[in-house]
Amino acid sequence: MSEPANSVPMSGRQPAESFGATFTSTMSARRTLWSDAFARLRRNHGAMLGAAGLLLLILVALLASVLAPYDPIEMVPRDRLQSPNPQHWLGTDIFGRDILTRLMYGAQISLLVGVISVTISILIGVNLGLIAGYYGGLLDTLTMRLIDVMLAFPGILLALAIVAVLGPGLFNVMIAVGVAAVPTYARVVRGAVLSVRQNAYVDAALVVGCKNARILFRHVLPNVLAPIIVIATLRVGGAIISGAALSFLGMGAQPPTPEWGAMLTEGRNYMRVAWWITTFPGLAIMVTVLSMNLLGDGLRDALDPRLRV
């Protein structure tokens, strides 16, 4: 947790350059800004720990079918409710399925939920923010009104309302969690665009006759990328928790899918006799989200310390 005060602020607000030198100096300045940020990130122990945890998780998810000792779905009644032992490191559930195996396959689902829902939020939120901030006027007012309405539904409730309409299911949960996080991106991107618009290079691009779309994607977007990266990283963890919460409530992955939240629901009624069924999936969620948050905090300190998310 390094201090914002002694890091270099970079939110796309570079000093105004002379007109002729704009192109080259922006190019070289951008490269050093990103490499500086990367160097700062590498010095951050927490962020590196988070990155390592994440890498491990991705490996486990990719290699689940190779690494996992058992089948995640097949029931083995004679092995039911075993406490952790040399054959089943994390024990077995009520159907005799190996918890470790199910956790490994569950990593695939959780990572997918995190990545897909955040992609959905970025696709919608970033575009809304770009358009609202760049064009202003009525478009801006309408977009921000819409965002206000979305923000009227607190926390996970917006996602719940969307699931209520779309119906339960893992993919609908991803859509719901993704759409529910749109306001954060739209607001931050809009703010960043408003400040980037003040820069001489945007006027210069307009003067030389660039189309609006080109200015938006070639000149504005790269300069608001830093906050987007930071929010996206920090939000993957939140999306994983929300997705697991919805599955926990019975609205996402359905049994026998080895989803972490759904596994907790299955173990809930057996807490008195089998603590391990509810302990390990929750621990898996927490470690995953903790890794994402460590990396996200580090990215924020390295890229955009003023950002409050």
Place this chain on the structure above:
Amino acid sequence: MLNYIRLRLVLAVPTIILVTILVFLMLYAIPGDPASIFAGDKPVTPELLAQIREDMGLNRPLYVQYSDFLWRALHGDLGRSLQSRRPVMDAIMLALPNTLELAVAAMLFAIALGVSMGVISALKHNTWLDTLSMLTSLVGISMPIFWLSLLLILVFAVNLRWFPSIGEGGVDRLVLPAAALGLISAAPTARLIRSSMLEVLQQEYVNTARAKGLHQTTIIARHVLKNAFIPALTVMGMEFGNLLGGAVITETVFARLGLGRLYVEGILTKDFPMVQGLTLLIAVIYVMMNLLVDVLYAYFDPRIRYE
């Protein structure tokens, strides 16, 4: 000040109207025929659907249906539950006190813990105490509330038997769910209090106060805490929303009768009037809550000028 409150109230109106439109349209956003939602378990025949459309007024133009919906909602009529066949409002009124009780208890818990952790962290900046409290809040932010709730039940209800694990009513049934909700909210609160205190500690007026020879305690209490509290207020407003959202899960895990559990049951049993009514009510409560926070913000921070 009064003008500001008036202005904010006026600005909240379009938001609430848009919310009511969206909630009304939820019925039509569902794939399939809205009339079939009200058919329940009965076999769906064209005659039945036509009958339902007639009874529910679904064959009127949308704007007529909407104004009817709005008019009834304004009079506290949110329709009847498809499950119990009783008015949705009755069920909500029965559950509301339990949810409020839970949210307030959790909020107090979160403030007490979050503020003290944040203050200690800022005052003992860069010491092991700071690191420990920030690590704790990072873990808190990463902890899924449904898991924390299960762990609390496992430890304090199943093993130690200190508190009952389910139901509502009485302080002992409130402790565990409120602790679960509060712990989750305490983490971001601690982080925010710390960063806003660190910011205030660098201000000129704190130096001035030190130079005057004021006692450290006086400086902290009179100059730092008061100013650090202002940005924290916004987050607490936001946290209240998260508490309402978190109540959905804690109420389900702890089997407490409350708005959150009604909502989950409504979704799972496709009790659409219930879902619509709750969505509307919670959104209105939350918008009002944010309004209150903004007004308090303006009241506590004389630097904020409003026209």
